[in-house]
Ligand SMILES: [Zn+2]
C-alpha cells in the first residue's frame with residue numbers, strides 16, 4: 001500500500017508525494033493522520049527560515065491520528081493505557097533520545113537529537129516523518145498518548161504543540177493561586193496559556209496589539225483584556241500593563257515573538273516576579289535591554305522551549321477536564337488534505353489564525 005506526504009521542495013514550494021507505506025519502527029507506531037494543523041513554525045519552515053527543517057524535508061508537526069499498526073513491543077501508551085490499532089492518539093513532534101547530555105541532565109525538552117526523525121529527507125525511509133501526510137511514522141523516542149472518546153479530533157488537534165507549549169510555559173512560570181499573570185499575545189499559544197493559568201488559580205490578564213483577537217481570550221479563561229493598540233508607544237504599553245495589575249505582574253508570559261515586546265515584558269514584571277519567554281524563537285533579532293533596572297528589580301527571566309514530553313499527557317487530560325472552554329475554536333479554518341498549499345498560504349497571509357488539514361474523517 002502507498003500513502004501521500006507533503007514535502008518542502010524549495011522555500012515557499014511544497015509538493016505532495018507518494019511512497020510505499022513503511023512498517024512501524026520497533027518500539028514505535030505507524031499512524032493514519034486524521035487532522036494536522038498549520039502552526040506558526042510551519043510558516044517559518046515554508047519560508048526556509050528553520051535551522052533544521054529545510055528543502056527535501058516533510059512538513060507538519062501538529063495533529064491527531066489513529067493507530068494504523070503497532071511496532072514491535074508496543075502494547076501501551078506513555079501513560080500506561082492499553083493501545084490498539086484504531087485508537088486515536090497524539091504524539092510529541094520531537095523525540096527524547098534518553099542518550100544525550102541534555103536528556104541525561106533531565107532536560108528532555110532540549111534533547112540534541114529531538115528532530116533526528118523529522119529533519120530527515122522525505123526520500124529517506126520511513127518517508128512519513130511529519131504530520132502533513134496520510135500516514136506518520138512515530139519513533140520509539142516520541143511520547144504517545146491515547147485520546148479519550150469524549151474529546152473530538154478537532155479539539156485535540158492543537159494539543160501536541162500549542163497547548164503543550166503553553167502548559168509548559170505556565171509550569172516554568174511557577175504560577176501560584178491568586179498570582180496576577182499577564183499573557184502577552186492572544187494567538188493560539190496565548191489563548192491556551194490563558195486557559196491553563198486561569199485553572200491554576202491565577203488572575204489572568206491578556207494583552208494584545210490586535211484588539212480583534214482579545215474576544216477569544218475571554219472565552220478561554222481571561223479575566224481582564226488589555227488593548228495595547230490604545231497605547232502610543234512602548235512606555236505607554238508598559239504603563240498600561242503595570243497599572244492594570246497594580247504594581248506589575250507576578251508572572252508575565254511573552255508569547256509574541258516580537259523582540260521589543262521582550263523588553264516591555266521585563267519592565268512589566270513586579271519586583272521579584274518572573275518573566276517566561278516563549279514566543280521569540282528566531283535568533284539574531286535584537287532589542288534594547290536595561291540590565292541595571294533588571295538587576296535592581298530582582299526579577300527572574302526564564303526560557304521555555306518545546307516542553308517536557310510528559311506534558312502532552314497532561315494537556316490531553318486538561319482538555320478532557322475543561323469542557324467549558326471551546327477547544328474546537330482554536331482551529332478557525334478547515335482545508336481538505338489536497339489543499340495544503342491553500343492552507344499554508346492562508347496561514348502565511350494571516351487570513352486565518354490556525355488552519356487545519358482534514359486528512360481523514362473520523
Ligand atoms: Zn508548532
Ligand SMILES: [Zn+2]
Nearest residue numbers: 097100103111
Ligand atoms: Zn537526547
